[in-house]
Amino acid sequence: MTDHPITEAALLRAAGASRFARGEDYVQYVHRLRILGESASASIQAKRVYLVELEWSSARLAGSCTCPDDVPGGFCKHVVAVGLAVLDASPSLASQPAEPSESPLAPYLDGMSEVELRTLVTELAGLNPEIDRLLQVRASAAGKDPGVAAANLSRQVVDALRTRGFVDYRRSFDVANEADALLDELEGHLDGGAADVVRPGLLKAVTRLRAITLQADDSSGSIGNACQRAADLYARACREGEPDRVALAKWLAKFRDDSPGWPETTLPDFAAAFDERAFTTYRKAVARIDAKYPSDTDGYSRFEVDRMLLELADHDGDVDRAVEILSYRSDRVDFAGIVDRLRAAERVDDAFAWVERAVVAGRISSSHSTARMYWLSPEEAAEEYVARGRTEDALDIQRNEFARRSEPARFRALMELAERVGSPEVERERAYATLATLARQPFGSGAARIRIAIGEDDLETAWSVAEEFGAADSWQELAGALAKKYPGRAATLYKPRIDQALTVTDSKRYAGIADMLRQMRDLSKRAGGSAEFADYLDGIRAQYARRPALMAQLARRGL
Secondary structure (H helix, E strand, O other): OEEOOOOHHHHHHHHOHHHHHHHHHHHHHEEEEEEEOOEEEEEEEOOOEEEEEEEEOOOOEEEEEOOOOOOHHHOOHHHHHHHHHHHHHOHHHOEEOOOOOOOOHHHHHHOOOHHHHHHHHHHHHHHOHHHHHHHHHHHHHHHOOOHHHHHHHHHHHHHHOOOOOOEOHHHHHHHHHHHHHHHHHHHHHHHOOOHHHHHHHHHHHHHHHHHHHOOEOOOOOHHHHHHHHHHHHHHHHHHHOOOOHHHHHHHHHHHHHOOOOOOOOOHHHHHHHOOHHHHHHHHHHHHHHHHHOOOOOOHHHHHHHHHHHHHHHHHHOOHHHHHHHHHOOOOOOOHHHHHHHHHHOOOHHHHHHHHHHHHHOOOEOOOOOOOHHHOEOHHHHHHHHHHOOOHHHHHHHHHHHHHHOOOHHHHHHHHHHHHHHOOHHHHHHHHHHHHHHHHHOOOOOOHHHHHHHHHOOOHHHHHHHHHHHOOHHHHHHHHHHHOOOOHHHHHHHHHHHHHHHHOOOOHHHHHHHHHHHHHHHHHHHHOOOHHHHHHHHHHHHHHOOOOHHHHHHHHHOOO
């Protein structure tokens, strides 16, 4: 037998004895367990609902959970419970034979005649509805006639996704679980080549699940995920089968026009299922939808139809039409989409012109990396200027971004560009002057300059800036950087924070205050200031003697 990473022993090592024991109690609360390859997902539905993921391979075991427990490696009791549930569901994962032996059924089946095999299969189909459906689907696919099997699958979808009233948060997981189980079966049939058999059922699943999400608390996204999966499978069935292409085009346009925003169904998903007549039908339908929403209609109402128009322009390779669609709303110009399309079409001068428009419009930012549509990054814009020899314009972009976000990452980006264009010292002094100006403003501080100095291992500058402007929220980083070489300076940073924290009577803060005092004590001792710290601690004890919870926290830390 060979060891496999997901075993009770591995879970125990990863979680520790205490969390493992608590996890055993939570196995009963595991719902919607799905095992896919070397990963599993589930929800824990006890007093509260949490989503859990577990991954394993020959080398590692990793987990994550949406619960608030801050556990090293993510192995909370809920992850342990899911791991144990995986082992219960698939005990073969715990250990695997080095060489799998042949099933004892093989010789028995080999010895049966065709009539005996047919009788056995018919008997099994009568005992298990899933086997019966599988055989019907295979028979229909082989005969190229969806017929009865398609109708049966559609009825199965309707029955499985029947709900009454509003679906609350806890019940939403059960609905999603039913949907996933249903989609597992339909996907299996689709994998077997039965696209035309499963397509009607998948269409019902998409429309029904979208309707359910509108009458459910799906804040976990579980039903929405199932709905998107159904939409993806339906699109695949259309591509792999022989749908009524014109009817499909009409459906896609209407489904998107009625869309609440989900699931995502795009033209590229269905284009392979369209012929020329279908495209003509789709274009006409989109044009009618476009006419319903004048260009001055709010962006939300036009969002989907604008996407449909853009997809058609991209499909046709009409870059100018795409640029028109992406820019007609002056308040929502998709600079990134425009620049990307122009570059792909090798229209580099036109692309640069739009980069300049973005600069003028103030749409250059490093804060929107995950929502790039309406923004360009400073690096992207600066590179365009550098490529044209306009280094001062490139530096201006990085300077402005640094002034807006005075943090080490932006300082490094500015200095990297300055090194390339040959002006590092000038830009460094200019950046330092910018930081000094910002520090002198109302509510300003030296935090940004301190962090940059720490990053350059310039502790003397970091300390002098803290003395002049204050460390603000960088004080802990500064204390950590100073601790080894200048423990006395590090200790002094704790006192104002402790004094400020003590002005509020709140027992929840006392553990943190006691931790800071302990750190201050240790630093003071290393700096030869134990006597001064003892006087400070005595003063706290005297002033706050009537806070027993605080005194208890101090005692626990030997203070």
